[in-house]
Amino acid sequence: MAQERWGLAAADYSEDADWTNAVGMYRKGRADIEAQLAYVFSLPFVMTGRGQTIKQPIRIPARDVALVSTRVERTGQLTPSGEPLGIRHTSHLRVFVKSGGKWKIVSHLISDARDPERP
Numbered sequence: 001m002a003q004e005r006w007g008l009a010a011a012d013y014s015e016d017a018d019w020t021n022a023v024g025m026y027r028k029g030r031a032d033i034e035a036q037l038a039y040v041f042s043l044p045f046v047m048t049g050r051g052q053t054i055k056q057p058i059r060i061p062a063r064d065v066a067l068v069s070t071r072v073e074r075t076g077q078l079t080p081s082g083e084p085l086g087i088r089h090t091s092h093l094r095v096f097v098k099s100g101g102k103w104k105i106v107s108h109l110i111s112d113a114r115d116p117e118r119p
Contacts, residue, residue, distance in 0.1 A: 014104040014105065017105055048078045049076030049077035052075075066098075068092075069093050070092040070094070073089055
């Protein structure tokens with residue numbers, strides 16, 4: 001089941017996509033992104049809880065370019081030591097380019113808004 005999730009998550013990236021997660025880890029290319037997602041999805045503390053998209057505005061600056069900014073709240077996630085993380089707020093900025101009739105992610109930046117009182 002987890003393999004299906006990370007494969008599905010990586011399917012929309014272009015072959016040469018850039019990906020940076022909330023802790024600054026960088027990957028280049030769909031194959032490397034997929035390998036990283038497979039690892040991340042295998043971590044039980046990462047996959048605990050439930051996420052909800054709060055907002056997701058889309059901006060189209062050109063016919064074949066779309067910017068998608070997603071704000072997510074995740075509850076029930078744990079730290080690596082198993083402690084409750086509280087409500088986690090993440091933002092995703094994805095740049096999509098349409099090529100050959102298909103939209104592909106060419107860049108994805110994930111940020112984590114940290115509450116100063118949260119671990």
